[in-house]
Amino acid sequence: xxxxxxxxxxxxxxxxxxxxxxxxxxxxxxxxxxxxxxxxxxxxxxxxxxxxxxxxxxxxxxxxxxxxxxxxxxxxxxxxxxxxxxxxxxxxxxxxxxxxxxxxxxxxxxxxxxxx
Amino acid sequence: xxxxxxxxxxxxxxxxxxxxxxxxxxxxxxxxxxxxxxxxxxxxxxxxxxxxxxxxxxxxxxxxxxxxxxxxxxxxxxxxxxxxxxxxxxxxxxxxxxxxxxxxxxxxxxxxxxxxx
Numbered sequence: 001x002x003x004x005x006x007x008x009x010x011x012x013x014x015x016x017x018x019x020x021x022x023x024x025x026x027x028x029x030x031x032x033x034x035x036x037x038x039x040x041x042x043x044x045x046x047x048x049x050x051x052x053x054x055x056x057x058x059x060x061x062x063x064x065x066x067x068x069x070x071x072x073x074x075x076x077x078x079x080x081x082x083x084x085x086x087x088x089x090x091x092x093x094x095x096x097x098x099x100x101x102x103x104x105x106x107x108x109x110x111x112x113x114x115x116x
Numbered sequence: 117x118x119x120x121x122x123x124x125x126x127x128x129x130x131x132x133x134x135x136x137x138x139x140x141x142x143x144x145x146x147x148x149x150x151x152x153x154x155x156x157x158x159x160x161x162x163x164x165x166x167x168x169x170x171x172x173x174x175x176x177x178x179x180x181x182x183x184x185x186x187x188x189x190x191x192x193x194x195x196x197x198x199x200x201x202x203x204x205x206x207x208x209x210x211x212x213x214x215x216x217x218x219x220x221x222x223x224x225x226x227x228x229x230x231x232x233x
Contacts, residue, residue, distance in 0.1 A: 004158075032219045043120070043207055043224035044159065051219075089158050093219055101172040102211070102219045103149065106158025 003027045004092050006107035014115050019077040021110050023090035026071065030092035034104070035064060035075045038087045047088075048075070080114045087111050118142070120225035122208050128231045129198060136194045137228045141210030148191050149222060150183055151207040152176065159207055159224075165191060166213070195230075203232045 005024045013019045021035075031052035036044035050057040050064045050073070057064050063076045077084055088111075091104040121140040129135055141148050146167050151159035162181070164172045167188035177183075180199075185191040195202055206229075209222035 034221060036224075041226070043122075043209075043226045046221045046223060049221055091158075097219075100166055101164045102147065102222075103161040103164060103172065104151075104159070104222065106160070108156065108158050 002108075003030075004090060004105045004107040006088075006090060006110050008110050009108070010111040010113070012113045012115060013080045015082055016079045019075075019080045019084065019112055019114065021075040021077075021088050021090075021112065023073045023075075023107055024071060025073075025092050025105075027092070027105075028071070029094055030105070032093045032102075033064070033066060033073050034091045034093075035062070036089045036091060036106075037084075038089060038109070044089060077112075080112075082114050082116050085112055085114050120208055120210055120223055122206075122225035122228050124228055125226065126229050126231070128233065130233050131198055131200060133198055134194065134196045135198060135230060136192055137206055137208075137230075139191045139193070139208030139225060140189070141191070141208070142212075142223060143189075145210035145212050145223075146188065147211045147213055147220075147222075148185060149209040149211075150191070150193050151209065151224075153205040153207060153227070154203075162193075162206075198230075198232050200232050203230055205229050 034049040035047045038044045087109045148165040150162040153159045165185040205227045207227045209224045211220045211222045
């Protein structure tokens, strides 16, 4: 039962253009979402997060959009740079937990290639 | 500002042997997580510590797996009687606890890659 889905395994974009990575989730209890970037042989690096009280969060070239009714989030990278080439994972979690655990459920990742 | 440190980076062992991995979280973080990642998949949650208390264990964590965080600082993950299916990247993450702010981003180490021969 894949609660967080990234349906595009790969994406190629020209340098300077916009990259749009998508993520869908099924569990309505999720209300905190994150994007991570992963280079080979390294751990995931936190990029940006959003809680369900917002529908947009921006940090430099990275913007995350959340559509709660569609259970969909997306990451926009503008402009894309060759150094952005990596695997991108979305993750979901409850914002508050009575059990004290804030485990993340990850998607399977999208490999982004930015072409120079 | 040191990040999450994991040791060793790579471990190759024969089936049936025991292995132990270590994780040193970011010093002020009292939440510590272990995840496992296999090829083509995202990280999967294994277990969670708040300080020294292990608050949750995934069904993925069979009785051959044990994790500790004895003084609420570093953590160890031990796998006994390793099997081929244990081959994976084992990731540790930590996050701070900020009163009233709930979930905070987890910061990951570079992982320990386990290969079972």
